[in-house]
Amino acid sequence: MSKIYAEHIFTSESVSEGHPDKVCDQISDAVLDACLKQDPESRVACETLCTTDLIVISGEITTKAKINWEELARGVVSDIGYTSRDIGFSAEDCKVFVCVHSQSPDISQGVSIGQGLHKEQGAGDQGMMFGYASNETKELMPATIVYAHKIVQELARLRKTQPKKYAFLRPDSKSQVSMRYVDGKPVSVEAVVVSHQHTPEMKREELEKLVKEVVKKVIPAKYLKGKVQYHINPTGRFVVGGPNGDTGLTGRKIIVDTYGGVGSHGGGAFSGKDPSKVDRSAAYMGRYIAKNIVASGLAEKCEIQLAYAIGVSQPLSINVDTYGTGIFDDDAILEKVVRAVFDMTPAGIIKTLGLKNPDTWTYRDTAAYGHFGRSGFPWERVDKIEELLNEAEKYCDDDCDCECCCGEHDHDLDEEEIVKPAKKKAEKKTAKKSAGKK
Known part of the structure; x- marks a missing residue:
């Protein structure tokens, strides 16, 4: 069983849409969207590279x-904000090379219904995938990654919606949040790091003021409430950035994409992969x-591991x-x-979450x-609470007062629809006990 330390500091980072690796992730997923829109049965494994004045799109499609x-x-690239040579990377001027070929027929038969050694749709690869949730935030996510994301997301929003006021901001940025935890609960932010690409003429004080306002x-x-350490552009200058500063690749920000280092990661990236790839869909x-x-109150924290073999439908x-x-x-x-509530076969996952036909x-x-x-x-829905509570109650004693029977919850949620099923369950349980006494 995993440990929960009495007191510790944990750190997570995020990067903005203008980070070179994220530029590549967005291009790869834009390719996937375009393929699925015209052909929901598309098989896509799209990898992108970007560097100074160059984008390379490759993969098996x-x-x-x-x-x-x-x-x-x-x-x-234009939507992100790389629209001028002055920034070092321009949507109009960069070269685009395409090197794409079709999926291996050996892999295809393993993930196609009625082909390969098994009749059902099998997993697109072997491996283990993880899912995680915690009640420390209303998003049911680790606080450190939630706030790291929100910092760079808000800075990007300001850059795009108020371009004159924040003309000194350029697209590339990173954030990092260090949080003190006591008994598994977040209590205080200890440090914030933000590195943001900027124009040569920007005054350092402008960025420092803006970042603190955003935080x-x-x-x-x-x-x-305590003293927060701020490290804002700690090198002193961040003019050269984006693909001109670092070469970007699809799939290099897998911890940013998931839980910020909390829990485990199977190692597989998400972007550019169609839902037959369990690296993505099973995660x-x-x-x-x-x-x-x-959300149902069955646990305060939960990590799920699923493991698959290529061509086999049921998780191992x-x-x-x-x-x-x-x-x-x-x-x-x-x-x-x-096991009783969820269908974890590749076909079941795709159907449950509607992964072939995003609407x-x-x-x-x-x-x-x-x-x-x-x-x-769709994977953020909390629509399985009633089924989980019903199934969990089968393992409860008649006199127990656990969450699946009484509907008590210890999470920071305001959404009434999350607790409503548990309340109904509590009423049902109370009525059942009253009837028994009569």
């Missing part, structure tokens, strides 16, 4: 879609499961770890609950500021 590669890539806006005041399902477990293993915060002494009971969201939306903890994505 089998699709009926017709893609205007240059227009797509330049559109992403106060996006981080709750209760965490800022989304892991988050979906973990979030619903925490499912592991549930509540870090000692679960309502059951043995997490193996929660594993049984999970109100796009894969490109996921490619900056984290795949988890933001509303609008």
